Amino acid sequence: xxxxxxxxxxxxxxxxxxxxxxxxxxxxxxxxxxxxxxxxxxxxxxxxxxxxxxxxxxxxxxxxxxxxxxxxxxxxxxxxxxxxxxxxxxxxxxxxxxxxxxxxxxxxxxxxxxxxxxxxxxxxxxxxxxxxxxxxxxxxxxxxxxxxxxxxxxxxxxxxxxxxxxxxxxxxxxxxxxxxxxxxxxxxxxxxxxxxxxxxxxxxxxxxxxxxxxxxxxxxxxxxxxxxxxxxxxxxxxxxxxxxxxxxxxxxxxxxxxxx
Amino acid sequence: xxxxxxxxxxxxxxxxxxxxxxxxxxxxxxxxxxxxxxxxxxxxxxxxxxxxxxxxxxxxxxxxxxxxxxxxxxxxxxxxxxxxxxxxxxxxxxxxxxxxxxxxxxxxxxxxxxxxxxxxxxxxxxxxxxxxxxxxxxxxxxxxxxxxxxxxxxxxxxxxxxxxxxxxxxxxxxxxxxxxxxxxxxxxxxxxxxxxxxxxxxxxxxxxxxxxxxxxxxxxxxxxxxxxxxxxxxxxxxxxxxxxxxxxxxxxxxxxxxxxxxx
Numbered sequence: 001x002x003x004x005x006x007x008x009x010x011x012x013x014x015x016x017x018x019x020x021x022x023x024x025x026x027x028x029x030x031x032x033x034x035x036x037x038x039x040x041x042x043x044x045x046x047x048x049x050x051x052x053x054x055x056x057x058x059x060x061x062x063x064x065x066x067x068x069x070x071x072x073x074x075x076x077x078x079x080x081x082x083x084x085x086x087x088x089x090x091x092x093x094x095x096x097x098x099x100x101x102x103x104x105x106x107x108x109x110x111x112x113x114x115x116x117x118x119x120x121x122x123x124x125x126x127x128x129x130x131x132x133x134x135x136x137x138x139x140x141x142x143x144x145x146x147x148x149x150x151x152x153x154x155x156x157x158x159x160x161x162x163x164x165x166x167x168x169x170x171x172x173x174x175x176x177x178x179x180x181x182x183x184x185x186x187x188x189x190x191x192x193x194x195x196x197x198x199x200x201x202x203x204x205x206x207x208x209x210x211x212x213x214x215x216x217x218x219x220x221x222x223x224x225x226x227x228x229x230x231x232x233x234x235x236x237x238x239x240x241x242x243x244x245x246x247x248x249x250x251x252x253x254x255x256x257x258x259x260x
Numbered sequence: 261x262x263x264x265x266x267x268x269x270x271x272x273x274x275x276x277x278x279x280x281x282x283x284x285x286x287x288x289x290x291x292x293x294x295x296x297x298x299x300x301x302x303x304x305x306x307x308x309x310x311x312x313x314x315x316x317x318x319x320x321x322x323x324x325x326x327x328x329x330x331x332x333x334x335x336x337x338x339x340x341x342x343x344x345x346x347x348x349x350x351x352x353x354x355x356x357x358x359x360x361x362x363x364x365x366x367x368x369x370x371x372x373x374x375x376x377x378x379x380x381x382x383x384x385x386x387x388x389x390x391x392x393x394x395x396x397x398x399x400x401x402x403x404x405x406x407x408x409x410x411x412x413x414x415x416x417x418x419x420x421x422x423x424x425x426x427x428x429x430x431x432x433x434x435x436x437x438x439x440x441x442x443x444x445x446x447x448x449x450x451x452x453x454x455x456x457x458x459x460x461x462x463x464x465x466x467x468x469x470x471x472x473x474x475x476x477x478x479x480x481x482x483x484x485x486x487x488x489x490x491x492x493x494x495x496x497x498x499x500x501x502x503x504x505x506x507x508x509x510x511x512x513x514x515x516x517x518x519x520x521x522x523x
Contacts, residue, residue, distance in 0.1 A: 012384065013427075016351040025382045032378070033369030034407070095365035098332070099423065102359045103382055105331040105348040257332045 017104060019113065026110075026117035030087055039086065040121075043079045047072040047129040051136035055143060063145025066155065068133030070221075073159050076129055077166050080122055081187055084170025087118040088248070089180040097257045107253050115171060122167040126160055158220040165217070169241050175248020178255065191240065213240040283308050283431040283462030284329065289338035291324050298324045300486035301338065306464045306479075308430070311457045313477030313494075314466040317514050321486040322466045323361070326435055329464075330359050342431065354383035358424030358432045363416035363439070368409030372399060372419045375408060376426060383427045393422035398448065413440025421452065431462045438472050450476045474506040482513055489513040 030036055050072045054063065088111075091097035104110050140147035170187060177183035191214060198208040198215075209215050209232040216236035219225035225233070284306035291299040299321040306312045316322050327333040329340045331348040342350065342357055350356055366375060376390035394404045397418040408416065417437055424432055432453070438446050453463050453476055467473050473480070474494070481491040490497060490513055494506075501509035 013355040014351050015384070017382065017384065021382065021384065025378060028378060028381065032374050033367055035369050090367065094367040095362070096367050098361055098365040099379070101332060102330050102361070103354045103379065105350075105353065256327070258327070 019109070022104065022109065022113040023116045023120075026087075026113045027120065029090070030083070030117055030121055036086065039079070039083060043076065043083065043125050044128060046075045046079065047125075047132035048135075050075065051132045055136055055139055058145075060140075060143055060145040063137070063140035063143060064148045064150050065133060065137045066151040068136045069130060069151055069156070069159055072129040072133050073126075073163060076125065076163055080125065080163055080167040081170030081173075082184065083122065083125075084118055084167045084172075085174035085183045085187060086180060087114050088171050088174030089178055089183055092178040092255075093180045095257075101257055108249065111175070111249060111252055118167065118171055119164070122164065126163050129163075130156070152223075155223045158223060158225070162217055162220050165213075165237060165241065169213070169244075172241050172244035172248055175252055176244040178248075178251060210235045211239055212236060281308055282306070284340070284342055284433075284464060285344075286325070286329065286340045287338055289325065289328055289340055290336050291321075291328060291333065292336045297486050299328070299335075302483065302486070302488050303338075304481045304488060304491050306431070306462050308462045309457055309460050310478040311453055311463040311465055311476050312479040312481060313473035314464055314481050314483070315468065315470065315473055315510060316483040318468065320483050320514075322483065323435055325483070326361060326433060326464075326466060330357070330361070330433060332361075352383055352427075354379065354429070355427040356429055356431065358427065358429040360417075360420040360424040360433070360437055361435045363413065363420035363437070366408040366411075366416065366419070369407055371405055371407055372411070372415075373404040375419060376404075376422055379423050379426050385426065389426060393425055396425065397422040397452075414442060414445050417441055417445070417449075421449070430460070431464070432456060433464045435466045436468070437465070438467060438469055446472060470506050470510055480506075482510060484514040 031040060051068060054068060054071055058067070091100055100110060101107055137147050137149065173187045174180075174183050177186060191212070195208075195212050195214055198204045198212050209229075213236040216229075216232040219229045220233075282305050284304075286305070287303050289299060289302045290297065302321070302325055304312075314322055314325075324333060328335045329342070329347060330353075331346070339346070341347075347353060347357070353359075370378075373390055373394060376393055377387045380387055380389040391404075394401070399415065399418055399422070403411075403415060408419065411419065417440055421434070421437060424434065438449055441449060450472075453465065457463050457478070465473065465477065477494055479492065480494050480497055482489045490509070497509060498506060501512070504512075
């Protein structure tokens with residue numbers, strides 16, 4: 001090595017790690033293991049598959065853009081949270097946190113990078129779902145379908161909001177629990193038990209839209225959310241996302257990373 | 261902090277301008293878990309240009325001390341600095357300090373090469389750096405392309421050492437790196453550590469393999485029950501301990517410690 005390059009190397013040795021590089025590393029971690037590739041392949045492939053099935057079997061009157069989007073978002077609403085959970089738990093389940101937090105001692109910065117990486121990946125997946133729906137709608141006339149573009153910008157935004165809240169809720173649960181399997185179980189079971197409690201118990205039904213995120217989100221699906229509906233949603237999001245997110249950030253910041 | 265007073269067996273001047281003479285300074289470091297004091301006012305220094313062996317029976321507090329040193333565990337009191345700074349204050353720690361605390365703490369679904377490529381990306385080095393290190397630690401291309409879930413412990417140690425060396429650091433902190441290595445592997449590891457120290461680097465090597473440490477270390481820190489029982493240059497310590505060698509010294513020190521625990 002020449003003196004010049006040696007000197008140059010010494011200068012960048014103590015340059016801080018730029019946030020963009022941290023995000024790039026986290027993005028790569030989401031896609032570089034066999035398990036993560038399978039999950040991603042499933043998430044990416046499901047939208048075109050749903051569109052093809054609809055083109056083959058749906059009633060021609062149902063071949064409209066809002067229906068295509070509605071049917072492609074349904075599996076994403078289930079799968080994206082799993083992506084969010086895995087993004088947050090894998091450092092702890094696989095104990096790679098030992099390496100990650102040694103290279104980047106500021107854990108909140110790592111969390112923010114993971115959050116950004118998973119969100120970027122999630123938005124790309126959502127864009128694919130919308131694009132697949134659009135292709136399906138363009139092909140709808142082949143089956144004498146209506147093919148009408150009846151989804152407003154606001155309506156599309158509501159679908160994006162549903163999917164993003166699912167992804168973020170998954171990340172929040174992953175951070176709060178830190179172990180993959182219990183985090184998955186808790187995410188998929190707890191809100192449903194909660195719904196059952198609040199629908200079957202007299203006197204609790206009135207508060208249900210405030211505290212049940214599934215109920216609070218239902219006017220987003222039907223695209224008829226009101227001012228009161230937004231308030232319900234805000235409170236439900238605080239309970240189901242903000243609370244686990246706060247617990248999660250505190251846990252990740254404080255939990256000791258042990259080797260065994 | 262008086263970092264200049266440590267005697268370092270390298271000529272001052274050239275080396276001193278490149279590396280601070282004391283790579284690690286641990287001062288009165290303690291960690292309590294409830295009533296249990298896992299690490300009790302531990303103080304020692306790790307000089308540059310030498311291998312420092314960190315010895316102690318299982319549960320003596322070695323790993324907790326190392327975790328505090330690299331910022332993974334907050335100390336209850338006391339402080340630890342690396343090149344004069346708390347580890348967490350290093351802007352890009354991977355370029356200054358190579359750390360291997362547990363070779364098994366790897367994602368089993370990632371290939372060895374990918375583990376190194378990720379590390380290189382994060383600390384700001386080109387992906388070709390991964391291949392350099394794969395060669396340096398004696399993993400074959402085929403092995404590097406396999407998922408780490410299929411690795412033997414010895415291969416994990418080689419991968420872990422490669423990861424620690426990625427950023428061309430001036431300090432290595434290794435916890436039981438010889439675990440799972442065969443005799444040829446242990447011989448090789450000894451050579452790597454000697455070369456590293458010979459080039460002016462500092463090595464802090466935690467182990468319970470006395471013979472291994474005795475062969476490679478210049479300085480020793482022996483801890484038991486969370487406390488430093490003895491520290492100093494190996495020659496000094498062995499001279500003061502009589503003919504029994506390191507094993508005798510170690511057993512005598514840690515047995516006294518065990519008696520203290522009972523009493």
